[in-house]
Amino acid sequence: MSSRDNDVDLEAITRAASDEVAGVQYGAELIAYADAVVARSPDVAKTRDAVQKSMGDDGVVDAAGVIANFQRMVRIADGTGIPIDGPLDILSADIRHEIGINNFSSAKGRGKNGALRRLAAPLMRRFMGRLVRLRSR
Amino acid sequence: MTSAIFAEAPYPIRSDLDRATRKAWDFLGKPGSWWTGAERAAFVAEVRSARDCRLCADRVDALGPHSVQGEHEIASALPAVAIEATHRLTTDAARLSEKAIREFNAAGLSDEAYVEIVSIVSTVMGIDGFCDALELPLLPLPEVQAGEPSRYRPAEAVDDGAWVPMIRSDGAGENEADLYAGRFTPNVFRAMSLVPDAVRNLLDLLGAFYVKDVGDLKARNSLDRPQIELLAARVSALNECFY
Numbered sequence: 001m002s003s004r005d006n007d008v009d010l011e012a013i014t015r016a017a018s019d020e021v022a023g024v025q026y027g028a029e030l031i032a033y034a035d036a037v038v039a040r041s042p043d044v045a046k047t048r049d050a051v052q053k054s055m056g057d058d059g060v061v062d063a064a065g066v067i068a069n070f071q072r073m074v075r076i077a078d079g080t081g082i083p084i085d086g087p088l089d090i091l092s093a094d095i096r097h098e099i100g101i102n103n104f105s106s107a108k109g110r111g112k113n114g115a116l117r118r119l120a121a122p123l124m125r126r127f128m129g130r131l132v133r134l135r136s137r
Numbered sequence: 138m139t140s141a142i143f144a145e146a147p148y149p150i151r152s153d154l155d156r157a158t159r160k161a162w163d164f165l166g167k168p169g170s171w172w173t174g175a176e177r178a179a180f181v182a183e184v185r186s187a188r189d190c191r192l193c194a195d196r197v198d199a200l201g202p203h204s205v206q207g208e209h210e211i212a213s214a215l216p217a218v219a220i221e222a223t224h225r226l227t228t229d230a231a232r233l234s235e236k237a238i239r240e241f242n243a244a245g246l247s248d249e250a251y252v253e254i255v256s257i258v259s260t261v262m263g264i265d266g267f268c269d270a271l272e273l274p275l276l277p278l279p280e281v282q283a284g285e286p287s288r289y290r291p292a293e294a295v296d297d298g299a300w301v302p303m304i305r306s307d308g309a310g311e312n313e314a315d316l317y318a319g320r321f322t323p324n325v326f327r328a329m330s331l332v333p334d335a336v337r338n339l340l341d342l343l344g345a346f347y348v349k350d351v352g353d354l355k356a357r358n359s360l361d362r363p364q365i366e367l368l369a370a371r372v373s374a375l376n377e378c379f380y
C-alpha cells in the first residue's frame with residue numbers, strides 16, 4: 001500500500017508524540033526515528049530497529065539520509081535568513097498557522113501571515129490544483 | 138579504486154551515497170573561497186565541539202542566546218567571531234537573526250566568509266547526522282590540502298531578501314551558469330550562492346541523501362514521497378526551522 005492513496009495528517013509534524021500518522025505508512029516509526037536522531041537519544045537503536053522491521057535495510061538507510069539532509073538544510077535556511085518562496089508563502093499560510101510553525105523563533109519577522117492570507121490559502125490551493133490538472137492534460 | 142567510506146556500516150549503503158559523502162568530506166579539507174583547507178578542517182572539529190559545548194546547551198535552554206555568559210568549549214584556533222558563528226549555527230540556528238549576522242560583520246566576519254561557514258557547518262551536521270542515525274563512528278577529520286582561498290565573489294550576488302546577498306534565479310553569470318541550470322530554484326538552494334562552490338556541494342549531497350530531483354514525485358524505491366516529506370518536515374520542526 002502506498003502512502004499516496006491517502007490525505008496526510010499534517011498535525012503529526014509538530015505533535016509531541018504520534019501513535020500513527022494518517023496517510024503515511026509507517027509514519028509513527030519514521031517520526032520516532034527522526035526524534036531520536038535529532039535529540040541524539042539512547043533510543044536511536046530501538047527506533048532504527050523498528051524502521052528496519054517495517055521497511056528493511058534500504059528503508060533505514062534512506063530514512064537516515066533524509067534526516068541527515070534536513071539537519072543540513074535547516075541550518076542553511078536559518079543561518080541565511082531566506083524568506084519563504086513566494087507562492088509557497090501564500091499557499092501555506094493557514095497550514096503554518098494551524099500546526100504552530102509561526103510560533104517558532106525563526107519565524108520572527110519572516111513572512112506575512114494575516115487572517116486574510118490564511119483564509120485565502122485553501123482557495124488558492126484549490127485553484128492551483130485545478131490549474132495543474134488542466135496544464136497536464 | 139578507493140574503498141567505500143562507509144565500508145563498515147551494518148547496512149548496505151548505496152554507492153552513490155558513499156561517493157557523494159566522500160566527495161563532500163574531501164571538499165572540506167580543500168582551500169575554499171574564503172578559508173584555507175586547514176581552517177575548514179578546523180571548523181569540522183569546532184562543529185563537533187559545539188555539539189557538546191556546555192555554554193551552547195545552557196544558551197539553548199535560556200530565553201535568549203545572550204542571557205547566558207561564558208566561554209565556548211573550543212577545538213580550534215579560529216577567530217573568536219568564527220567560533221561564535223559556528224557554535225550558534227550548530228546548536229541554535231533557529232534563533233539567529235539579521236542583527237546577529239550584522240554583529241558578526243562588525244566583529245570582522247564578512248558575509249562571504251560567514252556563508253562559507255554556513256556551508257561547512259551544514260555539511261558536517263548532515264554527514265555526522267547520517268553517522269549518528271546509523272550509529273557509525275564519525276569520519277576522521279578531513280585531510281588538509283595546501284593552498285590559498287580563491288577569494289572569488291560572484292558579481293551577480295545582490296540583496297534579494299535574505300540576510301546575505303544571493304544570486305537571483307535568473308541572474309547567474311557565465312561562471313555560475315551551472316548552479317541553477319533551468320532547475321526550479323527554491324530560496325534554500327540560492328541561500329549560499331554568494332559562495333558558488335557551497336551550492337555545488339549542497340546539490341551533490343542532496344541527490345544522494347534526499348531526492349535527485351525535487352520535482353520528481355516518485356522519489357526513492359524504499360520511501361515514497363509522503364514518507365520522505367514527513368521526515369523532512371519533522372526534522373525541520375524539531376529544529377524550529379520556519380522555512
